[in-house]
Amino acid sequence: MQKIFDEVSSLDKKCYDKFSLSEDLLMEHAALALKCEVNNKIKSYNSTILIVCGVGNNGADGLALARLLQDEYLNIIVYTPFEVKSKMAKLQLERLKLLGVNTTNSLRKVFDIDCVVDSLFGSGLNKPLKKEAIDILEKINSIEAYKIACDIPSGVDNNGEIKNSAFKADVTVTMGALKTSLLTDGAKEFTGIIKKANLGLSSSCYENQTDMYLLEQKDLKLPFRDNINTHKGNYGHACVVIGCKKGAGVIASSAAFSFGAGLVTAIVHEELQLPYYIMQSHNLPSNVTAIALGMGLGLYDKNELKKILNTNVAKVIDADLFYEKLLLDYLNQEIVLTPHPKEFCSLLKLTKLADIDIDTLQSNRFKYVKLFCKKYPKVTLLLKGANVIISQNNKVYVNCLGTSALSKGGSGDVLSGLIVALLAQGYSFLQSAINASLAHTLAAKNFKSNNYALNPEDLIEGIKNL
Numbered sequence: 400m401q402k403i404f405d406e407v408s409s410l411d412k413k414c415y416d417k418f419s420l421s422e423d424l425l426m427e428h429a430a431l432a433l434k435c436e437v438n439n440k441i442k443s444y445n446s447t448i449l450i451v452c453g454v455g456n457n458g459a460d461g462l463a464l465a466r467l468l469q470d471e472y473l474n475i476i477v478y479t480p481f482e483v484k485s486k487m488a489k490l491q492l493e494r495l496k497l498l499g500v501n502t503t504n505s506l507r508k509v510f511d512i513d514c515v516v517d518s519l520f521g522s523g524l525n526k527p528l529k530k531e532a533i534d535i536l537e538k539i540n541s542i543e544a545y546k547i548a549c550d551i552p553s554g555v556d557n558n559g560e561i562k563n564s565a566f567k568a569d570v571t572v573t574m575g576a577l578k579t580s581l582l583t584d585g586a587k588e589f590t591g592i593i594k595k596a597n598l599g600l601s602s603s604c605y606e607n608q609t610d611m612y613l614l615e616q617k618d619l620k621l622p623f624r625d626n627i628n629t630h631k632g633n634y635g636h637a638c639v640v641i642g643c644k645k646g647a648g649v650i651a652s653s654a655a656f657s658f659g660a661g662l663v664t665a666i667v668h669e670e671l672q673l674p675y676y677i678m679q680s681h682n683l684p685s686n687v688t689a690i691a692l693g694m695g696l697g698l699y700d701k702n703e704l705k706k707i708l709n710t711n712v713a714k715v716i717d718a719d720l721f722y723e724k725l726l727l728d729y730l731n732q733e734i735v736l737t738p739h740p741k742e743f744c745s746l747l748k749l750t751k752l753a754d755i756d757i758d759t760l761q762s763n764r765f766k767y768v769k770l771f772c773k774k775y776p777k778v779t780l781l782l783k784g785a786n787v788i789i790s791q792n793n794k795v796y797v798n799c800l801g802t803s804a805l806s807k808g809g810s811g812d813v814l815s816g817l818i819v820a821l822l823a824q825g826y827s828f829l830q831s832a833i834n835a836s837l838a839h840t841l842a843a844k845n846f847k848s849n850n851y852a853l854n855p856e857d858l859i860e861g862i863k864n865l
């Protein structure tokens with residue numbers, strides 16, 4: 400797990416004040432981290448590296464990189480389209496000039512470039528891009544080369560929004576600590592892989608306390624069975640309520656069985672063709688330990704719904720239930736909710752927290768997750784998306800391991816099945832949501848055929864092979 404921060408200027412300040420590290424020293428480390436990234440990827444001396452430098456300290460990082468790379472590659476183009484402004488950018492430019500390095504303010508040749516480093520704008524982007532900047536970004540985006548963003552892809556603002564255009568990176572080397580702005584769904588299109596640069600201090604010294612964390616592959620805890628003398632009853636009885644769209648519940652049931660639930664029962668109105676290991680019942684069995692409800696629900700008798708919701712066992716709620724007012728009666732208890740953005744907008748409206756459209760939510764995912772979890776601190780909320788946000792009370796966890804292979808009907812149903820399996824086995828609400836989400840995304844990531852063909856069965860197969 401890595402810490403995430405909304406802003407890092409206070410962390411930089413701590414470096415100066417507490418550890419007596421100058422801005423210059425921090426920048427040298429930033430440039431060195433960029434250099435490592437270039438060196439790791441670009442091995443041939445006969446290569447051309449284009450460094451695009453802006454007017455502020457992001458540009459200064461690029462200028463320092465240009466100095467560090469001298470003599471390592473045949474051709475280093477230092478492109479400074481605008482006159483540098485910040486004190487550090489001026490100093491770095493002066494150092495380059497003293498070395499006899501030329502910069503250019505026009506970029507004619509955009510072929511035969513092996514690596515582009517984007518140091519145009521960083522955390523100081525504070526207004527919409529003008530046409531000139533947009534043209535530059537479009538031009539450098541069109542170059543076929545390995546693309547490295549310094550700190551944050553230029554054009555992504557501190558809220559993680561992309562107003563007009565942004566640099567499309569293969570890798571973003573972010574300085575000092577992970578920022579929330581890099582982890583929005585919108586930014587995911589542009590960041591590529593995110594790597595954190597050490598600015599001269601270990602993370603434990605540089606970083607402060609935070610309530611936000613980025614989940615990593617190594618955080619996944621699978622429901623391994625530690626005991627030997629066991630029987631199926633030791634691993635819980637997960638029940639999945641089958642609604643009008645029966646497939647959704649069937650997928651969730653299969654996923655639950657594959658993720659370790661000792662018994663799985665589908666709650667049905669009529670007998671269905673189900674895998675032989677899924678039991679079927681009209682009513683909840685007396686030994687039920689967790690329930691998944693909502694996926695493919697459609698029209699469902701309100702009294703039956705209430706009866707199920709009133710059953711005193713752990714529950715994961717999905718899909719159609721986020722449009723039902725009666726859900727409001729269950730938000731002051733421990734429960735897992737797994738809305739996608741449209742469903743979360745409905746939930747925000749039902750709870751009178753906000754009446755917003757999907758775009759507004761997507762531009763402010765963290766804000767609305769925090770708002771909801773502040774009002775309902777017992778709820779574990781899992782907001783789906785390109786980057787999944789899981790939150791309970793004031794703690795926020797981000798899972799960015801998912802891929803577009805998951806953009807398929809049925810992916811969410813698998814997730815609900817995984818969550819109910821863990822709830823049934825007695826894991827906490829938060830641990831169930833976190834580990835199910837990690838397993839879900841890693842199983843998708845391990846599907847190697849291509850990024851379009853994954854189906855829920857493949858996903859469940861992937862879960863079995865984690």
Ligand SMILES: NC(=O)C1=CN([C@@H]2O[C@H](COP(=O)(O)OP(=O)(O)OC[C@H]3O[C@@H](n4cnc5c(N)ncnc54)[C@H](OP(=O)(O)O)[C@@H]3O)[C@@H](O)[C@H]2O)[C@@H](O)CC1
Binds near residue numbers: 429460485519520
């Ligand atoms: N602090 C540290 O110790 C360390 C900092 N580091 C590095 O510093 C970076 C932050 O540097 P920064 O604050 O100078 O901001 P940066 O992103 O370069 O741009 C600001 C300039 O751009 C301008 N501008 C803004 N928007 C614009 C627009 N749309 N169109 C046109 N212009 C626009 C803005 O204009 P102004 O507000 O002056 O009008 C200002 O002049 C950070 O990302 C990291 O890379 C690392 O070295 C590690 C140590």
Ligand SMILES: Nc1ncnc2c1ncn2[C@@H]1O[C@H](COP(=O)(O)OP(=O)(O)O)[C@@H](O)[C@H]1O
Binds near residue numbers: 782783784808
């Ligand atoms: N582009 C993407 N990148 C990462 N994860 C994605 C992407 N698209 C969808 N997902 C994930 O796939 C799942 C889709 O769930 P949902 O929309 O509820 O589908 P359904 O209801 O059809 O099962 C969620 O877990 C979501 O986070």
Ligand SMILES: [K+]
Binds near residue numbers: 518548551552
């Ligand atoms: K940048």
